[in-house]
Amino acid sequence: MYRTHTCGELRIEHQNQTVTLSGWVQKVRNLGAMTFIDLRDRYGITQLVIEEQSDSSVREIAAQLGREYVIQATGTVIPRAAKNTKIPTGEIEVALTQLQILNRSELPPFTIEEHSDGGDDLRMKYRFLDLRRKPLQEAMQLRHRMAHEVRNYLDEHGFLEIETPYLIKSTPEGARDFVVPSRMNPGEFYALPQSPQTFKQLLMVSGFDRYFQIVRCFRDEDLRADRQPEFTQIDCEMSFVEREDVLQVFEGLAKRLFQRILGLQFEHSFPRITWQEAMAKYGSDKPDIRFGMTFNDLTSAVQGKGFGVFDSAEYVGAICVEGCAGYTRKQLDELTEFVKRPQVGAKGMVYVRCEANGGYKSSVDKFYTPEDLSSWASLCGAKEGDLLLLLSGARMKTLTALNELRLELGNRLGLRPHDTFAPLWVVDFPLLEWDEETQRFYAMHHPFTSPCLEDLELFDTDPGKVRANAYDFVVNGVEVGGGSIRIFDAQLQQKMFKVLGFTAEDAQKQFGFLMNAFRYGAPPHGGLAFGMDRWCALFGGADSIRDYIAFPKNNAGRDMMADSPSSISEAQLQELSLKTMPSDKSDK
């Protein structure tokens, strides 16, 4: 062993002990008579000191040191003259008697500090150096602890972690698969799994009634910001359960993580709201309930007074922004600009200032009397000093825009702090989504999601109204997980495929081996999956998942460190019975 202690370990109790430390040189301060070295490892930083009377060989070696050199240092623990209360080892330093350079370092391309001076691309290229920085060291430790707590909890609850294959069958449904050519079966391909969905359902058929896996998943999507081609799921499934059983178990898991990782105790059950309510009150199926500002439907209150925009709108909704009646013209213009951005898509915004004197000022004063405005305020629960903001138009579109406005105001008003957590379950999603373009229904979750049994009759009359027995776990406006009770009845499954426009042949081709399995006694089952990367980022207080993945890809799906993907040899292609073709995307 190259050390007796780590750089985060020594305290005043170790005084007079001879210790050996190893680590990286964070900083050298040569004060002439004395030289101080900050030595860093994963556990912390310890100050080394070389005094005037130190051995000349030690002083000579110290003179050669540069940033990020790897050294081994032996000496005596002594109290510091000037304590550093910012670090746990700040009461001591180590007076060196021996010093050895284990490895030199070229000057790193950016500083290895809490806040680096390196740009994004440079830090991606030198990821191995960026990972030395404290925020990333802590991110990896958080991730390890999260995974470990998840496994302990699920093990305690009788779940078995069962590994499912990564080389699986390609199916055309859903997102695009990454494929893997098979050399031994020329012209044929494996696919990398988008999720182990089929396998976990097969495991239920096999009788493993509580399964989980922390597992890599792959999606060949055009990458939006903060998407990765490979990502990690906590994938779970249970048999002989109903929705309530699933929610109980995984609410327990979430509470365990909140408690063990963040020290937060949630005494009560997490709130549950239906998808309908989430849309009506927040305009989102993943509402951020850290703050209020829920929507008020003013449609009937505002219509019939001659204001054409409102009169012709399917929906008029308002949020009440507390204490913001004093917003300036400029601030209101900014918000109007915000809602008119194409990503938000509103045509305009109406405001009502509920002034301190009991009066109202609005951008639609000429259509509405003070009594009208007062009635709106009272419908919204607004009091003096509050600001009402109204959007109008087609219902879903307006709800969605109002959601963006609400979140923007939440940000501006500091109502979305990283260290406050508001978990909830969103339930009763629609089973099907109508696609105008292809004129067909799509499964909102996946084709094995069970409808709510009380809605079965609607299947034949109004499929769009059928609710799914599905649920999402949402924290702070982030969808952390989701799942459903599955269809285990063959006839219901046929019905579902029919509504989705699958021919029997299509269904057989794509899901044949699962449907085949279901013929031999499938138990009632359901489950869910959590996004591991996202959950870590959320707990770490970060917006991006990238820092919670040791070696992420950039937005073009490239590993900038290894410079991958890359071309392979002709011989390799030939073995795979493949030819690459000139691409039409010449401007990639």
Added chain:
Amino acid sequence: MYRTHTCGELRIEHQNQTVTLSGWVQKVRNLGAMTFIDLRDRYGITQLVIEEQSDSSVREIAAQLGREYVIQATGTVIPRAAKNTKIPTGEIEVALTQLQILNRSELPPFTIEEHSDGGDDLRMKYRFLDLRRKPLQEAMQLRHRMAHEVRNYLDEHGFLEIETPYLIKSTPEGARDFVVPSRMNPGEFYALPQSPQTFKQLLMVSGFDRYFQIVRCFRDEDLRADRQPEFTQIDCEMSFVEREDVLQVFEGLAKRLFQRILGLQFEHSFPRITWQEAMAKYGSDKPDIRFGMTFNDLTSAVQGKGFGVFDSAEYVGAICVEGCAGYTRKQLDELTEFVKRPQVGAKGMVYVRCEANGGYKSSVDKFYTPEDLSSWASLCGAKEGDLLLLLSGARMKTLTALNELRLELGNRLGLRPHDTFAPLWVVDFPLLEWDEETQRFYAMHHPFTSPCLEDLELFDTDPGKVRANAYDFVVNGVEVGGGSIRIFDAQLQQKMFKVLGFTAEDAQKQFGFLMNAFRYGAPPHGGLAFGMDRWCALFGGADSIRDYIAFPKNNAGRDMMADSPSSISEAQLQELSLKTMPSDKSDK
């Protein structure tokens, strides 16, 4: 929840309780007045009974039941008239008051019993049914517990589990990569990792001084029996350590697993033998030391007496087979046939019977005096009643053949019981392997394995003699794990590449990004990896890893259940800028 208890849970203490169970119908016995149902789930089997006086609806449903139907049954726990001492629930049965069919089952293609009547291929095709069988249920549970214990131990010892990417850069060195075409980077490919070797070394450079990962690895090899294209490793690496530190930590891990999984306590350190000694005494770098029968070098003792075969041999070795002097001519002929098989490769076998009367009988009597034979016997420590078996020829070839003979005899004599475990470390492997065909050295482990520092001088004079600072963990003749201390010094690495015949350009191309990383302060480090599948099979007492993998591939790399790999659509190929070519392997 569809049940109040599992099928493995009820005992006589539950008498008179009303319970609900769910599971699969293992067997129905209709005795006219009474019907008995064996209900099975992952936890066990419980007997249900329907009596003459039971509700007629219950009796009607019971009459419909077939094997593998999924049912939910409610009733009262009563003591059994005839106890079944073979199962933990054997003291009770459940007298049914309610019975519901949750799902029907077609007749399964083979019996779901401890020993199935289904053939290999059929069981692979219906893997989801095979997995219902007790041996496979137990295999998955063993695997879960192994992984869980590994993680707990390593977590306690300060290791972080860090996930490394599955879409990595393809490198031509080593076994063949599976590759993944990149749609977003036409003509370019990712590779699936053969191991996270490079990434774990980068993590050491990043300062994560104790890393592990239970991780899938991929090798596109022509599959021999019991190889899988995807397999799982327990992959570990440590910084600031020497060999002894690594062995201590992982010997501790192995002991923990022996204790927690198998209830076996190993008080003493595991034996360590050098590769030289392993070859000389066992003819194998993974010796099975559950039994003796080690090799005796008789080369000088047997030469110069006119027996040309021995006189011209580089090496003559003998094993002493205790108490087997009575082997018949037929038995000896069988062994001779065995060693002459091409896989073993000996030309012939010489025997010496050490008879009960103190005499010797040998197949080479005419060349050697009884005194000669007696001296051989004494060199081999043979006593009256033992049998000596001698092989001769080129040294390494003969040692290897003698190893096969020794293992064969171990099997025949019952010296290799599945429930006895003899772990050891094999150390000091050769660093390099000379390949006659290409006339160059290859790295026996990989190009980053450090030589033993005391052998550095040999590098320039006799590279073949340089020992690697490498170690294997071997149990019962199975290589369970292996690893090495790595080179972290850039100059030594250059030297290594030179000996391996890499040009600076080659080295840069293949290992550039790791070598680049090493320029910024690499710590001394080393590690190892265990074969998870193999270790599970070993602990489970099985010869094949296949039963410890939930969804394995067959020997042609096919998933027979999903019928994968399979062809993909033209559109998909086009998106990937790929064309498949007619294969020359038309007889696949």
